[in-house]
Amino acid sequence: xxxxxxxxxxxxxxxxxxxxxxxxxxxxxxxxxxxxxxxxxxxxxxxxxxxxxxxxxxxxxxxxxxxxxxxxxxxxxxxxxxxxxxxxxxxxxxxxxxxxxxxxxxxxxxxxxxxxxxxxxxxxxxxxxxxxxxxxxxxxxxxxxxxxxxxxxxxxxxxxxxxxxxxxxxxxxxxxxxxxxxxxxxxxxxxxxxxxxxxxxxxxxxxxxxxxxxxxxxxxxxxxxxxxxxxxxxxxxxxxxxxxxxxxxxxxxxxxxxxxxxxxxxxxxxxxxxxxxxxxxxxxxxxxxxxxxxxxxxxxxxxxxxxxxxxxxxxxxxxxxxxxxxxxxxxxxxxxxxxxxxxxxxxxxxxxxxxxxxx
Amino acid sequence: xxxxxxxxxxxxxxxxxxxxxxxxxxxxxxxxxxxxxxxxxxxxxxxxxxxxxxxxxxxxxxxxxxxxxxxxxxxxxxxxxxxxxxxxxxxxxxxxxxxxxxxxxxxxxxxxxxxxxxxxxxxxxxxxxxxxxxxxxxxxxxxxxxxxxxxxxxxxxxxxxxxxxxxxxxxxxxxxxxxxxxxxxxxxxxxxxxxxxxxxxxxxxxxxxxxxxxxxxxxxxxxxxxxxxxxxxxxxxxxxxxxxxxxxxxxxxxxxxxxxxxxxxxxxxxxxxxxxxxxxxxxxxxxxxxxxxxxxxxxxxxxxxxxxxxxxxxxxxxxxxxxxxxxxxxxxxxxxxxxxxxxxxxxxxxxxxxxxxxx
DNA sequence: TTGTAAGCGTTATCAA
DNA sequence: TTGATAACGCTTACAA
Numbered sequence: 001x002x003x004x005x006x007x008x009x010x011x012x013x014x015x016x017x018x019x020x021x022x023x024x025x026x027x028x029x030x031x032x033x034x035x036x037x038x039x040x041x042x043x044x045x046x047x048x049x050x051x052x053x054x055x056x057x058x059x060x061x062x063x064x065x066x067x068x069x070x071x072x073x074x075x076x077x078x079x080x081x082x083x084x085x086x087x088x089x090x091x092x093x094x095x096x097x098x099x100x101x102x103x104x105x106x107x108x109x110x111x112x113x114x115x116x117x118x119x120x121x122x123x124x125x126x127x128x129x130x131x132x133x134x135x136x137x138x139x140x141x142x143x144x145x146x147x148x149x150x151x152x153x154x155x156x157x158x159x160x161x162x163x164x165x166x167x168x169x170x171x172x173x174x175x176x177x178x179x180x181x182x183x184x185x186x187x188x189x190x191x192x193x194x195x196x197x198x199x200x201x202x203x204x205x206x207x208x209x210x211x212x213x214x215x216x217x218x219x220x221x222x223x224x225x226x227x228x229x230x231x232x233x234x235x236x237x238x239x240x241x242x243x244x245x246x247x248x249x250x251x252x253x254x255x256x257x258x259x260x261x262x263x264x265x266x267x268x269x270x271x272x273x274x275x276x277x278x279x280x281x282x283x284x285x286x287x288x289x290x291x292x293x294x295x296x297x298x299x300x301x302x303x304x305x306x307x308x309x310x311x312x313x314x315x316x317x318x319x320x321x322x323x324x325x326x327x328x329x330x331x332x333x334x335x336x337x338x339x340x341x342x343x344x345x346x347x348x349x350x351x352x353x354x355x356x357x358x359x
Numbered sequence: 360x361x362x363x364x365x366x367x368x369x370x371x372x373x374x375x376x377x378x379x380x381x382x383x384x385x386x387x388x389x390x391x392x393x394x395x396x397x398x399x400x401x402x403x404x405x406x407x408x409x410x411x412x413x414x415x416x417x418x419x420x421x422x423x424x425x426x427x428x429x430x431x432x433x434x435x436x437x438x439x440x441x442x443x444x445x446x447x448x449x450x451x452x453x454x455x456x457x458x459x460x461x462x463x464x465x466x467x468x469x470x471x472x473x474x475x476x477x478x479x480x481x482x483x484x485x486x487x488x489x490x491x492x493x494x495x496x497x498x499x500x501x502x503x504x505x506x507x508x509x510x511x512x513x514x515x516x517x518x519x520x521x522x523x524x525x526x527x528x529x530x531x532x533x534x535x536x537x538x539x540x541x542x543x544x545x546x547x548x549x550x551x552x553x554x555x556x557x558x559x560x561x562x563x564x565x566x567x568x569x570x571x572x573x574x575x576x577x578x579x580x581x582x583x584x585x586x587x588x589x590x591x592x593x594x595x596x597x598x599x600x601x602x603x604x605x606x607x608x609x610x611x612x613x614x615x616x617x618x619x620x621x622x623x624x625x626x627x628x629x630x631x632x633x634x635x636x637x638x639x640x641x642x643x644x645x646x647x648x649x650x651x652x653x654x655x656x657x658x659x660x661x662x663x664x665x666x667x668x669x670x671x672x673x674x675x676x677x678x679x680x681x682x683x684x685x686x687x688x689x690x691x692x693x694x695x696x697x698x699x700x701x702x703x704x705x706x707x708x709x710x711x712x713x714x715x716x717x718x
Numbered sequence: 719t720t721g722t723a724a725g726c727g728t729t730a731t732c733a734a
Numbered sequence: 735t736t737g738a739t740a741a742c743g744c745t746t747a748c749a750a
Contacts (some may be wrong), residue, residue: 001496003727014737019729029735040737046496048472050418051727052407054742058408060469069441075434082428082455091469093420093452096441110419111451112471113407136361139404162572279638364741373721378745385746388719410743413726533720 002043011039022047030036033284053114059329060089061139062302063115065107065131066096067123072275073291077143080295088303090116101126107218108134116306117297122146125186137315142303143294153305153314155298162287163196163241164319166269169285169323170239173330175267177210179237181226181247190218193243193271194272212237216247223250231258231268237269239329244276245286252280252328263330273324284328294319361402370398381406412473419448421661422474422491422497424466426456426482431634434649436502439654440471440478447662449475460485467493475665478657481505484545500661502653512673513665514657519550521646521680522555522600523690525628528644529598530681532689534626538571538596540606542586544661549577552602552630559663571686575606582609588619589625597690598626604633604645611639611687622689632683641686653678 004022013032020026021036028036035189039045047343053059062085068074076311078094093115095107104127104236108118119140122128128146135152142154170178180197198208215228216222223242231235242248248270255262262268262282270277275286301315363381366536369479372391379385380395387395398404401507411417421444427433437453444451463696467477473518476498481487487505494511529537529687542549556569573588575581586609586647602605607629614621621627621641624704629636632647660674 003728005727015728016737016739017735020736023546023729025729027735032735044495046468048413048727049469050472051413052472053728053731054407054410054727054744057742061473069434072431072434075428075431075437078434078437078453079428086456091452091466093450094437095450097445097485108403110408112405113409113411114420136403149633245377273743275634276638279635300721321418331653333397365741375722375746376720376746379720382745386719391719407743407750410726411745412741414745416726638721 001048001202004043004045004047007036007039007043007045007144008043012238042100046246050114050196059114059116060092061115062093062299063108063118063120064094064096065098065104065118065120066094067098067121067127069094069096070352073272073289075292077121077295079291081299082295083292084166084296084299084303086301088230090299090303101130104130109138111142112137112344117141117302119143119295137303139305141298141305143298144189151314153301153316153318155294155301155319157189157294158195158291158318158321160199161318161321162271163193164200165321165323166241166271166285166287167197167200168204169325170241170267170269170329171200173239173267173305175238177212177235177237177239178206179214179230179240181214181240181242181251182217183243184217185215186203187218190243197241216243218244218246220246220250222255223247224254225250227251227254228258229258231255236266241269241270241271243271245272245277248284248286248328249276249280252282252284263328267329269329277324278326285329286324286328288322288324290319290322295345360407361404361447363404363406365404366395366398366404369401370394374421380645380685409473414473418475418632420450420452420474421658422467422470422477423451423453423455424463424477424479425459426457426480426486428453428455432631432648435650436480436654438671439651439656440658441654442651443655443658443662447658449658449662457486460489463489468497470684471496476500476661478502478654478661478699489545498661498664500664501658502657503548512660512675513651514660514676514678516548516648516653516678517680518551519555519558519683520677521648523553523559523645523655524680524682525630525644526556527563528558528684529600529628530559531625532598532626534597534599535565536571536582536594536596537565538573538589538599540573540575540582540599540601542602542606543576544574546577549602556600577601577603579605579609579612583605584609586610586613587617590619598628600628600630602630604629604631604636604643606686607643607645608635608639608658611641611643616682622687626688628688634685637685644685644688645683646704649678649681 003016004018008131013036018113019072020028023031064081066074066117081092081144093111098107119141121130121143122131125146131142132149132151140152142152144155149264177241182194201208214226218224242251250264251268260266270284270286273286277284277286363374363377367377372395377395379387380392405624412662423440425433440451452470457463457466471495478500480502481490484505490501491508491510493499499511501511503516504513528568540552560567573585599610601610607627611621629643629645632645636643637644
């Protein structure tokens with residue numbers, strides 16, 4: 001590969017001049033510039049980005065640390081990050097599948113000197129701690145932290161708000177007896193959603209009843225089991241709020257099996273708005289989490305931070321969520337933003353087919 | 360940030376010795392090693408990867424150039440790439456949304472000196488040409504090329520084979536009169552699928568009839584229009600093969616609207632196996648393209664190439680596809696690999712919920 | 719077993 | 735407006 005030296009030699013100038021032409025950092029005589037440009041073209045010279053960043057100590061690259069890449073959720077986060085990166089002129093260096101803190105550390109180390117900052121997501125306590133420590137090496141934006149963190153910037157999903165909104169929705173539908181299937185203990189999303197549920201009930205003057213709360217673990221089968229338990233209740237609730245859509249789908253299966261009509265006999269609500277939420281019968285009323293916006297915001301936050309260095313304490317944002325009213329709670333009307341065209345044409349169909357080879 | 364020089368000074372050794380301890384490239388006395396390790400720990404020293412790769416001219420990074428990140432398809436490709444990268448000890452530098460050849464070029468240039476090779480996907484004629492040119496700068500594996508390319512390694516989806524398999528399946532179901540909705544002209548996927556259709560018919564001794572072939576453009580609405588046209592035919596075919604699932608969904612809509620029962624009166628088949636193919640009514644018989652495998656293979660091919668330099672001409676692989684028999688062609692049996700559990704529990708549900716925050 | 723010093727391909731600081 | 739040359743942080747001959 002040709003280097004800047006080859007170009008300089010061919011153009012009969014010094015490397016400094018070539019650099020100036022390439023970057024426009026200082027005035028260069030037109031005749032000289034021309035000679036240099038010709039030499040660049042002749043060699044098809046591409047500056048060596050790594051060498052460049054060694055002197056400038058700027059990489060124009062963002063490191064992305066994710067626990068996984070599986071599923072629509074992470075896909076959307078990455079798309080948001082990519083969008084933000086493009087808007088701000090950054091590249092993205094991705095490292096994923098950090099099952100444990102050690103692997104995460106390794107991924108981060110490999111980025112040393114190759115990124116200007118980090119967008120990270122940590123699934124659990126250990127990894128969250130590791131990422132917090134990384135903020136001594138890089139500027140970091142931490143997505144949806146497992147536990148509250150002060151040392152680095154964070155963007156948290158409004159789990160509490162979403163749960164409150166959902167319970168209020170159920171109350172507004174006239175349901176007074178509302179049960180919940182909770183997520184795994186120690187999971188921040190799960191706990192915030194649970195907290196929102198209890199808060200909204202109390203605010204409405206209703207005491208949350210232990211007999212209506214079932215421990216799940218975010219899997220469909222745990223939702224199914226909870227559904228059977230609820231079906232067996234002597235006085236079942238009028239509505240059940242599942243801490244995620246997977247469990248809500250499990251509830252639907254159980255109720256269908258038991259011949260309990262949804263939403264006629266019991267209303268079912270979820271959280272996350274996973275793609276199949278639109279396809280189950282009845283279509284699931286849930287809380288939409290906008291992963292794309294999460295990624296986009298993270299990048300915006302990070303690049304702002306990178307551009308004008310640390311100024312004040314790291315910001316802590318909250319990503320709003322949105323109630324999506326479908327049919328599983330007995331909707332009379334559709335949420336505006338989730339409006340569905342006629343026939344079998346689902347909301348995401350175009351995006352999906354664009355995503356295939358057939359585009 | 361601490362450098363190798365700081366560490367060397369603190370440990371009372373030369374930078375060369377620190378490097379040797381870090382990389383294990385030469386024997387170091389135990390006592391020395393200990394002092395160095397302590398200094399490394401004290402400074403929490405992380406070697407500067409960019410500087411390192413400047414001397415070694417190896418980056419342990421793969422550049423990924425994609426036209427888009429949208430949808431399940433690209434998500435799966437990236438996941439496959441990521442998996443392959445992890446297995447082989449590479450990082451991935453992603454650049455996407457290359458609407459045109461210029462943007463693609465820019466993305467590639469930014470990778471100069473930062474990657475050991477490239478996995479690229481080009482949607483059209485121009486970008487494919489650009490990528491072919493890139494192979495003078497990097498080792499390149501080109502996914503699903505728009506047109507045949509010799510200069511760089513490629514992995515193509517077995518569109519032809521898939522179409523042949525589908526038509527044979529329809530023939531085996533007893534359908535003799537088989538129509539097709541084709542994809543856009545000039546699109547390689549579309550043309551290969553169309554070619555497969557005609558080939559399979561001829562092989563069965565059936566002359567493809569122009570009156571049964573409808574030009575589509577991969578959108579649902581073009582499928583819908585074709586469906587209406589087919590419904591209006593005096594002698595409609597017994598089956599229709601759409602060149603992608605989006606158009607097949609459009610066909611289903613049209614037939615439903617016209618009161619034509621599927622698969623009772625007419626069979627419908629698609630290609631791609633997009634997620635909603637499982638959810639439409641009747642569930643769509645289609646050809647599955649394994650995007651994960653595509654990404655994984657590409658990385659394997661590329662890293663093999665990187666490790667033991669150019670040896671012989673660039674390889675050209677074909678990614679097999681798989682027929683997925685569901686209900687839209689009157690299935691009596693289910694394809695083994697697409698077996699569906701009872702109730703509303705869809706195949707991908709676990710993966711999807713793992714992809715959400717709720718994990 | 720260790721140290722010295724020459725790169726790697728840029729940019730940046732001085733002088734000229 | 736240009737050219738020498740010293741960084742940047744590391745690896746790697748070559749010597750000791």
